Amino acid sequence: MSETIEQKCLSKGVKLTDQRRIIAQVMSQSSDHPDVDELYIRVSKIDPKISIATVYRTVKLFEESGILTKHEFKGGKARYEELNEGHHDHLIDVKSGEIIEFVDEEIEELQKKVAEKYGYTLVDHKLELYGVKKKS
Amino acid sequence: MSETIEQKCLSKGVKLTDQRRIIAQVMSQSSDHPDVDELYIRVSKIDPKISIATVYRTVKLFEESGILTKHEFKGGKARYEELNEGHHDHLIDVKSGEIIEFVDEEIEELQKKVAEKYGYTLVDHKLELYGVKKKS
DNA sequence: GTAGATGCAAAGTATTTGCGACAAG
DNA sequence: CTTGTCGCAAATACTTTGCATCTAC
Numbered sequence: 001m002s003e004t005i006e007q008k009c010l011s012k013g014v015k016l017t018d019q020r021r022i023i024a025q026v027m028s029q030s031s032d033h034p035d036v037d038e039l040y041i042r043v044s045k046i047d048p049k050i051s052i053a054t055v056y057r058t059v060k061l062f063e064e065s066g067i068l069t070k071h072e073f074k075g076g077k078a079r080y081e082e083l084n085e086g087h088h089d090h091l092i093d094v095k096s097g098e099i100i101e102f103v104d105e106e107i108e109e110l111q112k113k114v115a116e117k118y119g120y121t122l123v124d125h126k127l128e129l130y131g132v133k134k135k136s
Numbered sequence: 137m138s139e140t141i142e143q144k145c146l147s148k149g150v151k152l153t154d155q156r157r158i159i160a161q162v163m164s165q166s167s168d169h170p171d172v173d174e175l176y177i178r179v180s181k182i183d184p185k186i187s188i189a190t191v192y193r194t195v196k197l198f199e200e201s202g203i204l205t206k207h208e209f210k211g212g213k214a215r216y217e218e219l220n221e222g223h224h225d226h227l228i229d230v231k232s233g234e235i236i237e238f239v240d241e242e243i244e245e246l247q248k249k250v251a252e253k254y255g256y257t258l259v260d261h262k263l264e265l266y267g268v269k270k271k272s
Numbered sequence: 273g274t275a276g277a278t279g280c281a282a283a284g285t286a287t288t289t290g291c292g293a294c295a296a297g
Numbered sequence: 298c299t300t301g302t303c304g305c306a307a308a309t310a311c312t313t314t315g316c317a318t319c320t321a322c
Contacts, residue, residue, distance in 0.1 A: 050278090053278080053279070053281095056312060057278085091250065107243055114265060120267030125265045129247055130259050134257055151300095187305070213286065
């Protein structure tokens with residue numbers, strides 16, 4: 001287990017409020033990739049007085065602080081995920097919406113090479129695979 | 137040169153109106169990846185009476201008909217591009233916003249393999265590289 | 273004590289839709 | 298003719314913001 005979100009807030013100078021603590025806790029416990037509405041529903045169960053504006057403000061702040069990462073998958077709302085040391089990409093089941101995380105070093109390397117080829121240094125990338133489950 | 141957008145409309149049974157013809161023409165002549173606002177500005181120069189609702193309806197229709205393809209790059213509005221036989225991905229200059237199209241067969245292959253590995257058939261994918269230009 | 277965070281409601285964006293008038297096939 | 302399209306404005310969906318109040322440090 002790496003640093004908790006609370007520890008990250010401290011080390012990055014992000015003030016810790018009750019609301020932020022709750023949002024951090026919910027995100028840590030979410031292994032899916034909730035959108036803001038879903039996150040709001042989950043935090044509301046812990047503290048019903050939290051407003052959706054605070055949830056929006058907090059995910060944005062956490063994203064800027066490198067605590068969460070934002071995904072904009074096809075045709076939907078922005079979804080968030082805790083950012084850990086291990087980078088990964090996503091394989092999305094187009095039928096069920098299920099998301100599988102994967103890492104492929106070979107692809108990562110090739111991406112860098114492609115950027116180099118055009119005279120760029122890769123600073124970020126987005127790879128999403130959309131698939132249908134095979135009959136087995 | 138492959139089929140024109142107008143030809144594609146005919147073969148796909150999409151009714152051709154003046155507005156659609158103009159939008160098709162503008163998209164054909166656009167080598168960048170305009171968003172709806174930008175597209176609206178361009179078509180308005182040809183026919184100022186076209187409404188933005190029609191532009192939205194048309195790009196959606198063209199997308200569903202496989203004539204245009206939609207991109208949702210980071211933190212921006214949806215942008216459209218004419219869909220040709222040649223598939224490609226995008227390398228985006230994070231400073232200037234410039235977009236470079238590229239193809240890398242090796243990456244394409246690896247993507248299929250990754251999907252297979254998890255028991256999926258790849259139906260679509262999205263690969264965007266974000267980079268900064270190297271000093272030369 | 274003070275700078276920054278919160279809740280609320282109002283304001284912004286981007287996009288979609290209902291409807292009566294109109295045009296393509 | 299008849300079905301589908303257009304323009305308009307209103308509606309929707311998601312996200313941001315102004316402001317008065319409150320809270321972490």
